[in-house]
Amino acid sequence: MEFDWTPEQIQYREHVRAALRELLPPDWDQVYVPQSYGSDAAIEFSRAFCAELAKRGLLVPHWPREYGGNGADDWQHFILGEEMKAAGEPRGPQYMNVNWIGPTLMRFGSEEQRRQHLLAIASGRVIWCQGFSEPGAGTDLAALKTRAENRGDHYIINGSKIWTSYARKADWCFVLARTGAGRKDVSVFLLPMSTPGIKVTSFPGLIKDGHLNEVFFTDVVAPVSARLGEEGTAWKIIKYALSYERVGVARYHAGLEALDHAIEVLKRENRFDDPVLQARAGVIVSKFEAARLLTYRVVDQRVQGTSDTTDANLCRIAALDAVEDFMDFLIQYVPDCLAGGDVLLEDYYRINIPAGITGGTNELQLDLVAARGLGMPRRT
Amino acid sequence: MNLHMTDEQSALVAAVQEILRDHSDLPQSARLHSHWYNETLQRLLVENGYLDVGRQIGSLEAALVVIEAAKAPVVAEVAASSLLAAQLLPDENLEGPIAIVSGDHLTRAHRNLSIARHAFIDLGEDVAVVPVWADNVELVPSILAYPFGRFIRPPELRTARRLPSKGAELRKWWRVAVAAEAAGAAQAAVTCTLNHVKQRNVFGHPVAAFQTVQHRMVQCHMVATALYYLSLRAAATGLPYDADVAACYAQQHVKKLVVDLHQFCGAMGVTNEFELHLWTYRLRALQTEAGGLVESALDVVTRRWGHG
Numbered sequence A: 001m002e003f004d005w006t007p008e009q010i011q012y013r014e015h016v017r018a019a020l021r022e023l024l025p026p027d028w029d030q031v032y033v034p035q036s037y038g039s040d041a042a043i044e045f046s047r048a049f050c051a052e053l054a055k056r057g058l059l060v061p062h063w064p065r066e067y068g069g070n071g072a073d074d075w076q077h078f079i080l081g082e083e084m085k086a087a088g089e090p091r092g093p094q095y096m097n098v099n100w101i102g103p104t105l106m107r108f109g110s111e112e113q114r115r116q117h118l119l120a121i122a123s124g125r126v127i128w129c130q131g132f133s134e135p136g137a138g139t140d141l142a143a144l145k146t147r148a149e150n151r152g153d154h155y156i157i158n159g160s161k162i163w164t165s166y167a168r169k170a171d172w173c174f175v176l177a178r179t180g181a182g183r184k185d186v187s188v189f190l191l192p193m194s195t196p197g198i199k200v201t202s203f204p205g206l207i208k209d210g211h212l213n214e215v216f217f218t219d220v221v222a223p224v225s226a227r228l229g230e231e232g233t234a235w236k237i238i239k240y241a242l243s244y245e246r247v248g249v250a251r252y253h254a255g256l257e258a259l260d261h262a263i264e265v266l267k268r269e270n271r272f273d274d275p276v277l278q279a280r281a282g283v284i285v286s287k288f289e290a291a292r293l294l295t296y297r298v299v300d301q302r303v304q305g306t307s308d309t310t311d312a313n314l315c316r317i318a319a320l321d322a323v324e325d326f327m328d329f330l331i332q333y334v335p336d337c338l339a340g341g342d343v344l345l346e347d348y349y350r351i352n353i354p355a356g357i358t359g360g361t362n363e364l365q366l367d368l369v370a371a372r373g374l375g376m377p378r379r380t
Numbered sequence B: 001m002n003l004h005m006t007d008e009q010s011a012l013v014a015a016v017q018e019i020l021r022d023h024s025d026l027p028q029s030a031r032l033h034s035h036w037y038n039e040t041l042q043r044l045l046v047e048n049g050y051l052d053v054g055r056q057i058g059s060l061e062a063a064l065v066v067i068e069a070a071k072a073p074v075v076a077e078v079a080a081s082s083l084l085a086a087q088l089l090p091d092e093n094l095e096g097p098i099a100i101v102s103g104d105h106l107t108r109a110h111r112n113l114s115i116a117r118h119a120f121i122d123l124g125e126d127v128a129v130v131p132v133w134a135d136n137v138e139l140v141p142s143i144l145a146y147p148f149g150r151f152i153r154p155p156e157l158r159t160a161r162r163l164p165s166k167g168a169e170l171r172k173w174w175r176v177a178v179a180a181e182a183a184g185a186a187q188a189a190v191t192c193t194l195n196h197v198k199q200r201n202v203f204g205h206p207v208a209a210f211q212t213v214q215h216r217m218v219q220c221h222m223v224a225t226a227l228y229y230l231s232l233r234a235a236a237t238g239l240p241y242d243a244d245v246a247a248c249y250a251q252q253h254v255k256k257l258v259v260d261l262h263q264f265c266g267a268m269g270v271t272n273e274f275e276l277h278l279w280t281y282r283l284r285a286l287q288t289e290a291g292g293l294v295e296s297a298l299d300v301v302t303r304r305w306g307h308g
Helices: A007-023 A028-035 A040-055 A074-086 A094-108 A111-123 A234-248 A251-268 A275-304 A311-333 A343-352 A362-373 B007-023 B039-047 B050-056 B059-070 B079-088 B167-199 B211-237 B240-252 B254-270 B277-286 B289-305
Strands: A128-131 A147-150 A154-162 A172-178 A186-192 A198-202 A213-223 B098-102 B118-122 B127-131 B137-140 B148-151 B161-163
Touching: A007 A040, A007 A074, A028 A040, A028 A343, A040 A111, A074 A094, A074 A251, A074 A275, A094 A111, A094 A128, A094 A234, A128 A213, A147 A172, A154 A172, A154 A186, A172 A213, A186 A213, A186 A234, A251 A275, A251 A311, A251 A343, A251 B289, A275 A311, A275 B211, A275 B240, A275 B289, A311 A343, A311 A362, A311 B211, A362 B211, B007 B039, B007 B050, B007 B059, B039 B050, B050 B059, B050 B079, B059 B079, B059 B167, B059 B211, B079 B098, B079 B118, B079 B167, B118 B167, B127 B167, B167 B211, B167 B240, B167 B254, B167 B277, B167 B289, B211 B240, B211 B254, B240 B254, B240 B289, B254 B277
Parallel strands: A128 A172, B098 B118
Antiparallel strands: A147 A154, A154 A213, A172 A186, A198 A213, B118 B127, B127 B161, B137 B148
């Protein structure tokens, strides 16, 4: 066991930080971060930013060389992710590309799909959105109603998706659609958002701009070549994709950075000298650190090639526990943070409002660990 | 960063587990006791060098031994002898068992004092090392699952052996020890409860089949798992921040572990015959040590952001 970073990893983190200092505009914290990483402005910014990261080998370092990566291990990818998240995620939605869409395409994509998409993602210029949830199917994805009717050499897709972050600006959509009568007869399609019959509308909500969109599919024609994997194999693909998604976002790192910022605000306003406040802050730090180590355990398992457990689900549960405590702390001690008091803290709070819902609810994570991790029986 | 044990560490843990397996059972006469100190196990751990691991190999390996020992139903004093003594007295083999005593509360009952041969006394700036004589300690009955004892006459500190400026070092490693013992006890308590809820039927189903039980069991499992890594990180790095974080995390979650795990074991769990208390009431004993939750949390804050 080794809990220290190697000199190379320390150097790599410094290298990433130096790139961020160089590439982020001076008004990044004041202009872009408050709008959040899903806003139209941040998405457009990400196209140039990620292209520059790609040129420097800092977008997909952990990917194989044949797909534009450097063949680095998962630790480099996580160090990169920690620093990006802490900086307000200037990669915008492209964090999703590198975390799970790319690896999923590598595993399940046809040669043509890999050639078409992976190099595009690795160039940093393409935006994807995730067409999973529907008005009647969120965590219970098997209840989805969007249907892809097989017409031989193509499919006709009808239905709608909701909560589709980045859909307004996305170039491609990773869509789940029903292809049979059985509950789990679902397939994955890779569709250009410019396909005739796809329409996007947005609606306001508690979380930041760019996340609350609805995508309608009306008689959308998708060639068979747009299907990822065999027909009806979506669950295998999604399970694989979500195992990356659950630890892909370094919530502990961003949370501690935001907590550091909140403490700066409290110190500036002479409100830090309160032992009750301090004890709560200490407890929150320890929870973020716990989430950090549980996440590192999963990364380590990947590096060692031993990951097929529910440990990734456990990371989500631990991170959420810390995030929720911190959000409550913010309202308690920085009460104006949601009323113009501090744009960075408001962004942190609002982005995390659905933290226990996105990517499968916290209850689903608990169910999965109980059944598969602890071997607890289901009621029959 | 590498969270897998090396082959040597795995071999060490396996060897400790083997000794523990052979000497972990409570004797029939102690089945209804709140705890059982196994003197034979203590002697074997000493004779086989397991309490010298901190000195001979390293603090991370010592913490691995502490965690394994804390999973056993019987008590042996491992943490102070292997983790703390190795750091405070690296060139000396102080005879154990060793108790850790707060200098501010000398007349209180202290964990492991009734079995101790020596005590480290936290005097703030300095540490006193005193021999403990059996005729100067009275046994204090307690449901806390460690042997507790109280000095009949407080030790003479003016003439006691002192380790100058070692107070902070003692408290740091005490917190590492608290976290490591809590990690082992928590893992054992979760395993014990998990076995129970899978076997016990209520309303026609195993207790483990109810979702409300499942979710809280997973949370307890998460705490125990996180604590394992936090305590090992603290032992490996020796950083005060890591020690404070680990103790803070352990002590804030004692309530959850004790309340939930006893709840799921129902009335069985409140009997001494059922083993759960052997670990949950160790956790209770650890909850207030080395300053307790509030002090560990405040120290986390001071180390991260400084004073005021």
